[in-house]
Amino acid sequence: MSVSSDSAKLAQLNTTNEAAAQPAENTATSTSMPYLNNLASDVANSWLLPDGVVDVLFEDARKQEVLRYQLTQQLIGHGYQLVNPPMIEFTESLLSGASEDLKRQTFKIIDQLTGRLMGLRADITPQILRIDAHWGGTGIARYCYAGDVIHTLPSGLFGSRTPLQLGAEIFGCASLAADIELIDVLFGMINKLNMSAALHIDLGHVAIFKRLAELAALSDNDTEQLMHLYANKNLPELKRVCQLLPMGDDFYALARFGHDITNLLARLSETAQQDTQVATAINELQCLKTHLQDQWQCPVSIDVTELSGYHYHTGIVFNGYINSETQPLVRGGRFDGMQSGNQLAINQPREATGFSMDVSRLLAHTQLETPIIVLVDYEALSSVNQEQRQILLQQVESLREQGYRVTMPLNAEDRPSDMTHRLSFRDNHWQLQSI
Numbered sequence: 001m002s003v004s005s006d007s008a009k010l011a012q013l014n015t016t017n018e019a020a021a022q023p024a025e026n027t028a029t030s031t032s033m034p035y036l037n038n039l040a041s042d043v044a045n046s047w048l049l050p051d052g053v054v055d056v057l058f059e060d061a062r063k064q065e066v067l068r069y070q071l072t073q074q075l076i077g078h079g080y081q082l083v084n085p086p087m088i089e090f091t092e093s094l095l096s097g098a099s100e101d102l103k104r105q106t107f108k109i110i111d112q113l114t115g116r117l118m119g120l121r122a123d124i125t126p127q128i129l130r131i132d133a134h135w136g137g138t139g140i141a142r143y144c145y146a147g148d149v150i151h152t153l154p155s156g157l158f159g160s161r162t163p164l165q166l167g168a169e170i171f172g173c174a175s176l177a178a179d180i181e182l183i184d185v186l187f188g189m190i191n192k193l194n195m196s197a198a199l200h201i202d203l204g205h206v207a208i209f210k211r212l213a214e215l216a217a218l219s220d221n222d223t224e225q226l227m228h229l230y231a232n233k234n235l236p237e238l239k240r241v242c243q244l245l246p247m248g249d250d251f252y253a254l255a256r257f258g259h260d261i262t263n264l265l266a267r268l269s270e271t272a273q274q275d276t277q278v279a280t281a282i283n284e285l286q287c288l289k290t291h292l293q294d295q296w297q298c299p300v301s302i303d304v305t306e307l308s309g310y311h312y313h314t315g316i317v318f319n320g321y322i323n324s325e326t327q328p329l330v331r332g333g334r335f336d337g338m339q340s341g342n343q344l345a346i347n348q349p350r351e352a353t354g355f356s357m358d359v360s361r362l363l364a365h366t367q368l369e370t371p372i373i374v375l376v377d378y379e380a381l382s383s384v385n386q387e388q389r390q391i392l393l394q395q396v397e398s399l400r401e402q403g404y405r406v407t408m409p410l411n412a413e414d415r416p417s418d419m420t421h422r423l424s425f426r427d428n429h430w431q432l433q434s435i
Contacts, residue, residue, distance in 0.1 A: 052154035052161035075144035085127035167356030204306035230305035258304035380425035
């Protein structure tokens with residue numbers, strides 16, 4: 001709201017009050033209150049954050065920063081190279097090969113220098129693809145990252161539009177060993193956080209549906225219709241549609257028995273059972289499930305109709321849930337990277353797998369050690385001599401290096417509300433006392 005408009009409104013109010021000529025003080029007050037209420041409302045609205053956008057404050061902000069540091073340090077310790085791509089890129093690289101969902105989640109802006117279209121990243125993984133294409137070479141490469149992403153829409157009813165995304169990717173390895181390494185790294189990280197909740201893993205494998213669609217020569221429309229029915233768990237309608245499709249019994253079996261690999265394999269047609277790609281995918285699911293249960297005692301469910309990343313993922317996919325939350329904490333799976341154009345054939349895919357999580361989602365399930373908050377006694381600070389003050393500064397520095405939070409007050413009223421200790425000057429030396 002501009003100053004000129006404020007002045008105009010005030011002038012209008014004054015004119016109205018003079019014309020009314022009512023001497024009662026309460027009448028003048030009631031006349032001016034609507035403007036004051038509107039002004040307060042305008043100020044409040046200017047401070048209102050968009051839906052899905054929140055401040056992370058105080059202890060939560062400290063906890064988030066500690067989690068970011070601890071998790072990235074663990075990934076670095078496992079041999080993953082830390083990268084920090086920019087928040088904005090030209091859409092030609094940022095959205096190259098991206099799914100329609102990712103394109104819809106990406107804010108677009110115009111570069112004032114070139115006039116070209118840029119995007120604010122909604123996911124960091126596409127940037128890792130670009131980095132690997134330039135720097136990854138031909139061997140196995142490992143990357144990790146942690147940074148803010150921006151979404152045009154929240155994911156879920158109470159989802160954030162500004163998650164702090166942390167993740168890890170392995171490029172250049174096509175075997176299941178890479179997926180198992182990532183799972184082990186993920187659980188190693190989670191277990192060291194002493195979380196108050198357990199992680200449940202939901203496994204899938206998009207290659208099973210993709211291969212069946214190839215064998216049945218399904219059209220794009222039929223494929224999209226099946227995916228829609230799978231997502232809505234609409235078994236009656238799915239059964240009706242499958243009766244009209246080649247290999248329809250196989251597609252119905254995916255939904256009906258896709259949670260039980262042994263039963264699913266028995267229900268598939270002979271053509272599907274004998275296909276090496278289908279058999280390999282089912283074997284990978286069984287191996288990964290066994291590893292999770294044996295190594296991490298983790299509850300595992302399987303859903304081979306989990307195809308939300310169908311146009312992006314190429315093999316194993318997994319979602320990690322905390323307790324009964326409807327939105328996954330961790331998403332991961334196999335995808336195709338890009339080969340470096342100056343070393344290998346252009347457009348030849350480079351095998352990759354990875355996972356990502358929203359660090360902010362961990363705040364409600366983790367606790368930091370209770371901080372020791374120290375206040376230096378203001379009266380003593382104001383009265384000691386220079387030598388005693390120098391000794392104080394050395395002691396304060398030592399306490400801060402040990403992780404204590406020490407406040408040097410600026411006046412007698414300057415004190416943290418949650419202080420636990422006081423640093424006082426007694427018996428000619430500084431003493432730390434609990435409160």
